[in-house]
Amino acid sequence: MKPEVAIVGAGYVGMPLARVFAESGKNVVLVDVNEAVVEGINRGESHIDDVPSASLGKLVGEGRVAATGDYDAVKDADAILIALPTPLSSQREPDLTILRGAVEEIASRLQKGQLVVLESTTYPGTTRECVQPILERSGLRVGDDFHLAFSPERVDPGRTDWTTRNTPKLVGGLTPACTERAAELYRSAVETVVPLSSPEAAEMTKLLENIFRAVNIALVNELAQLCERMDIDVWEVVEAAETKPFGFMSFKPGPGLGGHCIPIDPFYLTWKAREYDFYTEFIELAGKVNANMPYFCRSLISQALNHGAQKSLKGSHILVLGVAYKPDINDVRESPAEKIVQLLQKAGAAVDYHDPHVDEFDGMRSVAYTPESYDCVVIVTAHSSIDYEDLLERAEIVVDLRNATGRNGTDNGKVWKL
Numbered sequence: 001m002k003p004e005v006a007i008v009g010a011g012y013v014g015m016p017l018a019r020v021f022a023e024s025g026k027n028v029v030l031v032d033v034n035e036a037v038v039e040g041i042n043r044g045e046s047h048i049d050d051v052p053s054a055s056l057g058k059l060v061g062e063g064r065v066a067a068t069g070d071y072d073a074v075k076d077a078d079a080i081l082i083a084l085p086t087p088l089s090s091q092r093e094p095d096l097t098i099l100r101g102a103v104e105e106i107a108s109r110l111q112k113g114q115l116v117v118l119e120s121t122t123y124p125g126t127t128r129e130c131v132q133p134i135l136e137r138s139g140l141r142v143g144d145d146f147h148l149a150f151s152p153e154r155v156d157p158g159r160t161d162w163t164t165r166n167t168p169k170l171v172g173g174l175t176p177a178c179t180e181r182a183a184e185l186y187r188s189a190v191e192t193v194v195p196l197s198s199p200e201a202a203e204m205t206k207l208l209e210n211i212f213r214a215v216n217i218a219l220v221n222e223l224a225q226l227c228e229r230m231d232i233d234v235w236e237v238v239e240a241a242e243t244k245p246f247g248f249m250s251f252k253p254g255p256g257l258g259g260h261c262i263p264i265d266p267f268y269l270t271w272k273a274r275e276y277d278f279y280t281e282f283i284e285l286a287g288k289v290n291a292n293m294p295y296f297c298r299s300l301i302s303q304a305l306n307h308g309a310q311k312s313l314k315g316s317h318i319l320v321l322g323v324a325y326k327p328d329i330n331d332v333r334e335s336p337a338e339k340i341v342q343l344l345q346k347a348g349a350a351v352d353y354h355d356p357h358v359d360e361f362d363g364m365r366s367v368a369y370t371p372e373s374y375d376c377v378v379i380v381t382a383h384s385s386i387d388y389e390d391l392l393e394r395a396e397i398v399v400d401l402r403n404a405t406g407r408n409g410t411d412n413g414k415v416w417k418l
């Protein structure tokens with residue numbers, strides 16, 4: 001198979017991208033350093049929930065999708081899309097080591113006429129200042145010999161109404177011809193393509209979208225803490241505000257940010273802004289409020305045990321229900337459950353967890369679902385497969401950080417809600 005599209009990084013972003021291109025008739029090769037992932041894909045077994053094995057297996061069987069660990073596969077492709085992790089270092093600064101290493105591999109194999117697109121979330125300037133110079137070490141020049149663009153992925157894992165195919169795709173190229181070439185490629189597989197004037201505009205737009213979420217979640221989390229003091233149900237308030245048909249967008253409070261994007265990406269901009277003597281105060285403030293939420297939740301759990309059962313955290317047996325960072329998925333990256341478990345253990349509680357989607361977490365294994373055997377059950381992630389009415393019947397005390405018990409919880413007397 002001659003691949004038309006090579007996708008570097010077969011993760012939450014790369015896999016759905018491979019699927020939409022393959023389903024629109026293109027031959028796709030995925031390049032990934034993880035051997036188990038490569039072997040799984042070539043057997044038609046998907047490790048990403050959004051791409052069911054049935055769909056992947058069909059595409060692999062038809063010869064439309066293949067995977068490899070060998071970067072030589074990018075040589076024959078018309079387009080090379082980069083969907084690699086962009087984490088923070090331990091000092092919480094952008095760590096582009098993985099991206100740089102991969103771009104070096106691509107540069108040493110770059111062919112005249114190829115299109116390279118960066119999909120990873122990153123600070124404005126990455127495509128021009130980091131990717132372009134490495135690619136040009138090949139002796140080829142952007143705009144003349146190859147095309148280069150940034151096109152952020154907007155996938156929301158677990159979502160079925162908005163997918164890679166029908167979510168508008170932003171594209172910003174180094175030159176107008178780069179933008180047009182990338183836009184043409186994406187138009188072959190996704191419904192709407194939005195060309196922008198530069199890669200920086202596209203990089204910044206992706207960050208604006210994620211920062212918008214981080215800041216609004218922080219706002220409602222701050223309000224949740226005040227509502228607790230004022231004895232107002234924050235969930236009732238948010239639901240009431242949702243009835244306004246214009247000028248309000250709903251964000252829910254919770255035990256803290258989770259996932260690969262929202263807790264991390266905003267700090268890519270904070271770091272870059274310093275180069276321009278600029279301090280991104282909204283981002284810092286939101287980070288501070290959201291990072292405090294697990295501590296606030298620990299005090300809520302402690303109060304629930306004190307008032308509900310005259311017990312202390314120390315010595316109590318607590319079941320954490322749901323550890324994935326959001327409902328109905330198995331992704332635990334940056335999940336606030338980790339901090340909550342640590343804080344409870346540090347306070348002397350014995351902690352187990354149950355999550356129908358996550359077998360292992362933080363050195364523990366998911367236990368059988370027996371809420372009646374615990375002093376307190378803490379709903380950290382509200383998976384839809386759990387019967388919350390049954391939980392209210394069986395558990396002694398429930399701390400509901402997600403409003404999973406709804407009004408039943410409010411009226412029940414043994415539920416403490418965020």
Ligand SMILES: NC(=O)c1ccc[n+]([C@@H]2O[C@H](COP(=O)([O-])OP(=O)(O)OC[C@H]3O[C@@H](n4cnc5c(N)ncnc54)[C@H](O)[C@@H]3O)[C@@H](O)[C@H]2O)c1
Pocket residue numbers: 008009010011012013014031032033034037083084085086098101102119120121122153154155156157260261
């Ligand atoms: N997950 C999301 O919901 C989401 C949404 C939008 C944007 N993004 C962004 O997309 C990018 C990718 O995120 P993801 O969630 O797909 O990551 P991921 O961790 O799910 O997948 C990355 C893949 O890259 C592979 N990899 C690592 N180093 C490699 C290398 N040197 N060469 C080849 N393969 C390598 C890993 O084995 C892994 O399979 C990030 O910048 C992220 O911020 C993610």
